[in-house]
Amino acid sequence: MTFHTLDVVVLNTDLPAHGLKRGDLGAVVDIYSPDAVEVEFVTASGRTQALITLRPSDIREVGDDDLVAVRPAGTSPTRDA
Secondary structure (H helix, E strand, C coil), X not given: CCCCCCCEEEECXXXXXXXXXXXXXXXXXXXXXXXXXXXXXXXXXXXXXXXXXXXXXXXXXXXXXXXXXXCCCCCCCCCCC
């Protein structure tokens, strides 16, 4: 799949170091190469949880059957203490 800037994407795997879990929604903010996509994940209030470079295999497009849910954010190095 080819991703574009501002695409909403779904995380395919847990990333505990960033407080992220499989199924979390993010937005593509930059495409560095065919193998590197910068994705921002935010809390429901709009605070950035993580801004990380991922491989395209780490994310997928949002599907018609996907359900959006809310959960407490995990601890992340990008969060203010």
